[in-house]
Amino acid sequence: MKRILLLGAGRSASVLIDYLLSNASQHNWQIAIGDVSVHHLETKLRPYPQTRAFAFDVQNQDQRIEEIAQVEVVISMLPALFHPLVAETCLALGKHLITASYVPPQIKAMEPEVKAKGLTFLMECGLDPGIDHMSAMKIIHHIKGQGGTVTSFKSFTGGLMAPESDTNPWHYKFTWNPRNVILAGQGTARYMENGAYKYIPYQQLFRRTQTFQVDGFGAFDGYANRDSLSYRDPYGLHKIPTMLRGTLRRPGYCQAWQVLVQLGLTDDSYPLEDSVNMTYRQLVESFLPVSADSLSLRERVAHYVGLAPDAQELQLVEWTGLFDEVPIGVENATPAQALEKLLVQRWNLSPGDKDMIVMLHQFEYELNGEQKKLTSSLVVLGDDEVQTAMAKTVGLPVGIATKLLLEGKLTSTGVVVPLQADLYEPILTELEQHGVTFTEKEE
């Protein structure tokens, strides 16, 4: 019998839990699931005798030690900021750890000790980071194996809505932490293009998009992620002239979001005065110069950001309710918090809504003196608002990796990211059985 502890049973863990349950009896797993609230799991777990759900407080050290001490492997789907705490206890008690989040510096620093104890801390094993690494490395290794040289690699991922549930003019609903969506791109994006370093400050980011087509699903706009440069070394692409990672949105979104950025609505650095009583319309006014003319608010916003009043961008902005005389109603709200409150009401999933994950890799490489292009794309659709494509693509790789680890097939020790064939091969193969399938196209 092998014992698994899953910490975090929120929205993005639903498919992972199903995967673990469906494998439990065959592999003789005992599964414990801890989260702040686990009531929603009662019905689901009832048919599985070797399972247990319990209220868990990650900050409670005694409980953390008690629960982690009982198992072979810990899976953490908690918010990323708690992973160092969980990792510390895993290290102290000699337990393996699997997460779908980026390796934070505190865990990176544990590497020598993790290795010395023969443990595996597998990180970045979800969707992005996760499937992006695995699918890219498979192609990069293949090109290199043929004797080719990758000269350009652009990779974009988006968590969007399936066409049938794409029912608002932004073509977007929240399937991910709303706050992260509001603050996305803050800082400066860094990448390489044609051998030169490129930097995009936040206020230019959403106007510097590229458009991509995905067969059967139409057009997508991509904006650059914060740091594409740091992936050159782990991917073995030390001297690659072009390297860019980014995020996909449907056309229209980035252009309208740029208006919000230009106004200052995504600013999270200061609290608004009297934000309880201030209306959204007053909030928009607060970013505009005082005007003596009789133009409408929409016209003045248009003028301020250099658009025509009937521009589609302004239609999207108006649709959010930002021009309405509705109080923000939150004390000491930052502009970003005020905006989040509004968008959470507008971009919520309705029952039955299906989301969609789109991932796109574009490679250019030289092989035997020839310039070649290769595109690899993935589209995953959600079943409904619980079994989302997001939950599938984040949870399944974690579940599969857990199985490999418990079967003794994941032998790398230390802080591991799934960049090697012995990891990505079995995970990508099993993902295909679950409908997570890339389509490759050579040009």
Place this chain on the structure above:
Amino acid sequence: MKRILLLGAGRSASVLIDYLLSNASQHNWQIAIGDVSVHHLETKLRPYPQTRAFAFDVQNQDQRIEEIAQVEVVISMLPALFHPLVAETCLALGKHLITASYVPPQIKAMEPEVKAKGLTFLMECGLDPGIDHMSAMKIIHHIKGQGGTVTSFKSFTGGLMAPESDTNPWHYKFTWNPRNVILAGQGTARYMENGAYKYIPYQQLFRRTQTFQVDGFGAFDGYANRDSLSYRDPYGLHKIPTMLRGTLRRPGYCQAWQVLVQLGLTDDSYPLEDSVNMTYRQLVESFLPVSADSLSLRERVAHYVGLAPDAQELQLVEWTGLFDEVPIGVENATPAQALEKLLVQRWNLSPGDKDMIVMLHQFEYELNGEQKKLTSSLVVLGDDEVQTAMAKTVGLPVGIATKLLLEGKLTSTGVVVPLQADLYEPILTELEQHGVTFTEKEE
């Protein structure tokens, strides 16, 4: 005999030192001056037997205690970040303190103890903050004394060049910490206009200017300072509908600076890759999208920021050397640090250069049912690149306040800012004798 300790003898302390020396024998002062380096003071101090200059390290606690213990009052002209350290020792040893910098939270927190010990920590007693407070409060008290109500107060200050030394197309040279000039305005400006809160994000700040005329000196552009709202209470203008503090530049400066902001050149948040070898031209390129056309760099910058290639803004940008193939030559430089290195070479004072301080207050008030306007302006010219207008206007109020304190005429205790008549009256009166004179104009 009274003993004064002056900490910090840099550029902005020159006039203060002269003031203290010229008053020393009459008032029987003993003056000690400490700074990292004091060689430049040897000749100046030689004629004054009751003076002493010495190498001082503010981080050296033993030295700090030893020197502060010997005097009645400490003047700190050190960089503002050291003031809490100096204040701590003053408080422990029961000594008065005078500075020209903003009250930091750490010193604000000392208020009850300072008061309990009967000490005076007089802060914000230079130019801005300092003369701005005093001259504004004098007018505000006058209007209130007549029974009037201030409905609008806009106040702008600039450290610029006298017309005869205004020899570059930016009409600007450094008379102040260059780094502060490069980073000026970062964050979000907040003010009130017509009863509504107004917020200007950094990327819009330098296009949101207002133009002012000063008799005999022509036009100035003003941009908003970071926080005008926090001055309402100290000024006794709790419910004022319009309140704005800002900074003056000559026309052309803000428009061209906006181009640098839009590109990302004032960003201080990340180090550039390979900044030793990167040229300024490559740095500008790094902020632009890759282009297939054959436009010049200037044309592409123009297009990117929405200007015509022959726009004056681009002439100013090109004048800085940003389009030159000259290496930045600094390791791990941020864009802001790279820009600072370039501008320090372009905006340096030449021998004989005269600077200019301009301060402008615009009041609107109601008196006996009438709407009135009052403008108060100050222009101070420097004598040369040492006896600058900046050094006069920062140093003289500090010197005069020191004299008042030692004469027992400054009796407020606690952490004090010069907002009361018993402080600003004698200081403004003596400033007039030194040519620091406001001109008032009623409309």
